[in-house]
Amino acid sequence: MDNPASTAGDRFVREAERDRAVQQDRAFLGHPRGLATLFGLEIWERFSYLGFQAILALYFADAIANGGMGFEEGVASSIVAAYGALVYLLSIVGAWIADRIIGTYRTVLFGGIIIAAGHIFMGIPAAFSTWFGLALIVLGTGLLKPNVSTKVGELYSSEDERRDAGFSIYYSGINIGAFLGPIIAGWLGQEIGWHWGFGAAAVGMIAGVIQYVLGSTHLAGNEAAARIRAAFRADRGFWATIGLIAAAVIAAALFTVLAEDGINALVNVISIVSAIVPIVMLVLMARSPKVTKAERANLMPYSLLLIALVAYNLMYFQTGNTLNFMALNRTENSLFGWGYPSTWYISLTAIVEIIMGPVLALLWVKLGKRQPHVAAKVGLGTVFGGAAFLVVALGASVSGEAAMLSAIWLVICYIFLGLGDLVLQTSGMSATTKLAPRAFASQTMAVWFAAMALSQGIQAQIVKFFDYDNAALYFGIQGALVVAYGVFLMAITPWLKKRMTLVG
Known part of the structure; x- marks a missing residue:
């Protein structure tokens, strides 16, 4: 036997x-x-x-x-x-x-x-x-x-x-x-x-x-x-x-x-849960006896980078709804007299990343030790995300409430989103894998996904305020706040660099 x-x-x-x-x-x-x-x-x-x-x-x-x-x-x-x-x-x-x-x-x-x-x-x-x-x-x-x-x-x-x-x-x-x-x-x-x-x-x-x-x-x-x-x-x-x-x-x-009121209530519950999960995970990390003093000190910069991730994706995820509706109902979707589906703008971020991905990788290699610190990179990616919304806000302001936007405004918006995704996601992922406490190393991706869920949960509430008549204000406020946070992150990079004991 x-x-x-x-x-x-x-x-x-x-x-x-x-x-x-x-x-x-x-x-x-x-x-x-x-x-x-x-x-x-x-x-x-x-x-x-x-x-x-x-x-x-x-x-x-x-x-x-x-x-x-x-x-x-x-x-x-x-x-x-x-x-x-x-x-x-x-x-x-x-x-x-x-x-x-x-x-x-x-x-x-x-x-x-x-x-x-x-x-x-x-x-x-x-x-x-x-x-x-x-x-x-x-x-x-x-x-x-x-x-x-x-x-x-x-x-x-x-x-x-x-x-x-x-x-x-x-x-x-x-x-x-x-x-x-x-x-x-x-x-x-x-x-x-x-x-x-x-x-x-x-x-x-x-x-x-x-x-x-x-x-x-x-x-x-x-x-x-x-x-x-x-x-x-x-x-x-x-x-x-x-x-x-x-x-x-x-x-x-x-x-x-569910009827429409019930659907709204369920959406609210999902938003609340998406907010609770990442907070609970960070608190558990902070209070765990398995986390060393140095690792605990890293949780502050770790949290600041996660906030940047949430802020940027609050812009990026709206490609599927508010930006999609702007493209459908308030944009001239034609090129030299040839019309195209409004959903095609969404593919622009992928084009940007296909073209610029190798360029960016080559740039970081060429700069070597002179390349920006990871916090500055994350901040820059966040700025790109906010700038995308500011471009749409500017286009809506210039065009007027009832007028159609030129396609160029959305093209520029999606170029900024593609650049932001390329810079922030790669740098942010690298940083979080190094900053997470060793005892929670296997849960690093879980925290990352929790932050992404939070972006979607917040977005589920914000999109309720979207209206074509207030498009400039809607996109402008969000864009300005996200740009401001990205600039703030870049400004405090020297302080973050000292705190990030596990990141070079």
Whole structure:
């Protein structure tokens, strides 16, 4: 009779050997073939998610006679933001499931399948299928989103010099998908029918899942996944996680049966939860006996950087609602007499990042030790985000309340958003991984996602004040406040540099 411990040990050895073979592979541009698998998956996942998000608020606000849901624009914007908050809150849970229950491969696979099912339901022209599809997309994205980048990291040993270049290739896949999604799904949704756009997103996600499964033999992380599954026990943490997932899905599903007042109340609850979660996480860090004095001192600059992340994304996430409505109803969407869908502006951020990403990376390398401190970079990215809204405010002021904006105002706005995303997200992510206390290192991404959820939760309330007649004031106030915070962060960089004991 086989010894169970010996059998498990043999399995771990076999899986470790598989991982080493994967990591030594150089068949894809000098990288493991698994990178091509994850590159393709992320293209299709971003294509499907950003494609459907580009038309979601417009679909909610369109008249029922036109195939829409008939909500007021403010309500539609709030719903989209609330769903975004749920996605990021469930991403915290998705990371925990991968770390403690089934490993990254299965978590990503199940997430992809659930997302694809959600998009299929979104493609069915019925109110119930819309809400049910959204609930599935929230759950599936929460499982997939935090774990795909982890799978990229698993392709390389910690000493592998190809690691950074591999992530650069992977992130180019994100930008390609982010570019194509709004172009294709946006055109189909606005020119043919909303559910055609959602259907395109479904096709993209199905393609992503298929090529992920076909390329699974080239992925690493097998030993870690085997150990996770072997060690799993259904403890209190597991049942708490199941409860959180159920609560999030129920919250998403409640939109199906609630009237407009009930929907607004539910959005408010989601906003409150999104505010509580990051605060609780930071307090737990500050009060934990496992956190050293030096690490505790880092929590202040850590919090200031997270505020910048929240402030910038408060601008960026409105590409799916208020900026989307401005593009649809208050912008001349034509070039030399040729008209184009208003959702196409959303693809501009991806174009900026595809072009400027390598340029920025080269700049930082060239500057070496003379490059700006990470706090200054985060501050600069925040300024770019605020400047994007100031541009729209200026355009609205110059054009007048009833006049249409020239397309150039939105083009400049999206260029600033793309630059801000490029500078802030990369620098901010790097800083938070170094500033987080060691005892909470595995939860660094959870705090990051909590901050993103907070941005969406705040946005769900702010978008209620948007009106075309006060567009200059709406965008101007937000833009000015965010620019001011970015400037403040850059101004106190010398002080932050002294406090950031774990950041060079």
